[in-house]
Amino acid sequence: MTGKPIRLVIVDDHPVVRDGLRGMFTGDPDFAVVGEAGSGTEAVTVVESVRPDVVLMDLRMPGMDGVSAIRTLADRGSEARVLVLTTYDTDSDVLPAVQAGATGYLLKDTSRNELMRAVRSAAAGQATLSPSVAGKLMGQLRAPEREPLSQRELEVLGLVARGRSNREAARDLFISEATVKTHLLHAYAKLGVSDRAAAVAVAFERGLLTPGR
Incomplete structure (x- = not known):
């Protein structure tokens, strides 16, 4: 990669997870971790302050959750791409996150190389979905709409x-x-x-x- 590094904000309510992700990206000159947050509310504040290229967003956090944070950022006109990084790939998590404006959705068992590739794709405006998430999302999108009640x-x-x-x-x-x-x-x-x-x-x-x- 050439040019400026991808500016990244890491959002997760577990400090150990944030430490691990920070260490991973800080060791690569293509990335610059410019902020961290432990909740959705904090994430909105940090993202609006530092204006990153990509946000790595956990979903289930105390207070404002990840989906609400993604929606709030979108409503406020944030240009940051949001890449969900979570443990959960249930139907109740996947579609709301994508509908709220997430650029991609990955699980925390994603490999280091896959995660870095996904962040690069997100920065370029390209969607990235883990295989299990893609399957669930397509299944939901193909589900026929139910007939309205008379x-x-x-x-x-x-x-x-x-x-x-x-x-x-x-x-x-x-x-x-x-x-x-x-x-x-x-x-x-x-x-x-x-x-x-x-x-x-x-x-x-x-x-x-x-x-x-």
Whole structure:
């Protein structure tokens, strides 16, 4: 590599991890560690202060987590590329980080050479994903969108959320109990759940139902 070294900020709530990463990059003239942080909140402050080229970002940290920090930096117009470096490759970690604006996503068992190559790629604006993460991400992106609930299905779920039995919901809506069961089964399939409690919980979580509804 020629020219200026890649300016790097390391974000991890474990000091030992930060020490190890700092030692790794400090020993290579292609990189310059210009800041460190132990939380998402601290990361935002440090990145805005030193304006690095690349941020190595852990995800699960006390206080503001990594995804929130990535989103905050993006919202504030930071030009730093964020490369996630974490132990976790679960569905609940991968897609939110990428959607928040992460340039790449690597696991902490990545080799030294692979990590340095990923930082160089991130600095150049190129995405880098570990194989397991790439597989999960593609699987999520290819998953078909679920069909929205019909008005009648929402009405049935709303009554269930208020504690009505199938028979009571049928009476309130002037339909048969069998029809109520059919609407519930359709709602379960669309919400990706298998019982009444889960259907109500997911409906509230997605904003399909509100406490006053």
